């Protein structure tokens with residue numbers, strides 16, 4: 001069994017258990033549920049850098065990245081650096097994240113927050129909204145077309161942005177639909193962990209112009225961003241490159257400064 005199948009299997013068990021502890025009615029009546037959301041798609045369209053900075057303690061491909069920092073400091077550092085939005089990994093078993101990370105990030109900043117999760121159930125979308133997210137991620141590799149349609153429409157009804165992630169042509173063709181805001185190309189193959197920016201370049205031509213294009217993973221230089229911009233990318237999701245440092249906010253600030261000066 002590959003790692004993605006294993007993650008999904010664990011996620012189903014986790015979600016089924018969570019439903020017993022916090023019922024959907026409780027999520028829907030939480031204080032944060034009715035708040036207005038902030039659009040990441042709009043922020044990216046109007047940005048000259050397009051950086052979405054991630055909070056990522058560890059990962060299946062890299063084990064430990066940074067266990068020392070707290071999410072509030074990382075979030076405020078990213079906001080002060082001028083990023084367009086922040087991605088918060090909420091998976092505990094494989095990434096060391098939690099829903100509390102999302103909540104604490106929401107309490108600290110006023111920029112678009114993406115819940116980075118393996119979404120396989122509408123329950124997780126309600127959870128995302130009630131813990132302060134503005135955007136959800138849907139991963140084409142683990143969802144059918146019908147699920148992508150149902151989950152994205154469900155999220156749109158909650159005024160959440162939807163970022164749909166693909167890694168190859170087949171996933172892209174399966175996923176194109178009007179209920180998506182952003183199309184993300186993950187440069188990392190989530191089954192083998194191989195990373196290549198060529199994936200973003202080659203898929204760029206077949207992504208319709210109606211979607212904001214986001215390139216994800218393995219981005220660590222401003223040269224890479226400048227090149228990806230030539231392929232129409234507006235958003236750049238960066239995790240490890242910032243999180244492996246002692247001060248991710250500072251790293252993001254330096255990165256953005258050099259991007260703007262280039």
Ligand SMILES: O=C(O)c1ccccc1NCC(=O)[C@H](O)[C@H](O)COP(=O)(O)O
Pocket residue numbers: 003054056059060061062186188190193216217218219237238239240241
């Ligand atoms: O990062 C991993 O090892 C990973 C493994 C399996 C599924 C997902 C995984 N990562 C999620 C992400 O998409 C990245 O955290 C995100 O794009 C940032 O990537 P990077 O800048 O390379 O940390």
